[in-house]
Amino acid sequence: MPKPLGTLEGLLGYTFRDIKLLERAITHRSWAYENVPGETDSVLRELENESFEFVGDSVLGLVIADELFRRHPLGSEGDLTLMKHHLVSTGTLARAAEKMGIGDFVRVGKGEEKTGGRKKQALLANTLEAVIAAVFFDGGYVAARSVVTGIFADEIREVTPRSSLDYKTMLQELLQAKKLAAPVYRVVKTEGKPHDRTFSVEATWTDGTALGTGNSIKAAEMMAASRALQSLGKS
Secondary structure, eight states: OOOOHHHHHHHHTOOOSSHHHHHHHTBOHHHHHHHSTTOOHHHHHTTSSHHHHHHHHHHHHHHHHHHHHHHOTTOOHHHHHHHHHHHTSHHHHHHHHHHHTGGGTOBOOHHHHHTTGGGOHHHHHHHHHHHHHHHHHHHHHHHHHHHHHHHTHHHHHHOOTTTTOOHHHHHHHHHHHTTOOOOEEEEEEEESOTTSOEEEEEEEETTEEEEEEESSHHHHHHHHHHHHHHHTTOO
16 A cells, blocks of 8 residues: 655655645556556546656756756766766666655556566656656746755765766667667676686677676676777767
């Protein structure tokens, strides 16, 4: 049973004039299709949050771009873009949603519930975007900006161009845009003593491979992804 919406308003620091906007924002399509049988697709779409996600994504992007420019007025376009990309990524959104406990408020269908829907990163990120849209529809840009900067206060304060370099995510998104499968990472060599090891990892995708090395598997994977992006002309 989802938690009451008043609790979510408290976490957001915003009280809705039209609570039905927030109710729609936390309603996954699986709930709508299971609980309102026999309705047309157009009616069901008015009950679930997918179209809110679309608007929330744009509002979030504008708020983050605005805030980054205010904090880094002399930052290059490349650095600002890199930081924005990191802050609006699915991973960052999902972590923020988890911290707030958004999953406890989402209305999902029984099937989605059984597969752990409340904990899925994509569902959490999408729901948070929908909630941001609901605030925007209810109170306008100023209210949405206040909510977004509150939710992402720590991330906005700590983000730097260097901390935003997530080559693995960048590679996966690039391949997705080309309608190719996600890359596969494989440790191909381990050298050195237990306290001073070097790992070699191979990244493989549909039409290429790249090799990376590092003192941890994660570092080696990141180098492999960086070299893959270079070979694809994107880094």
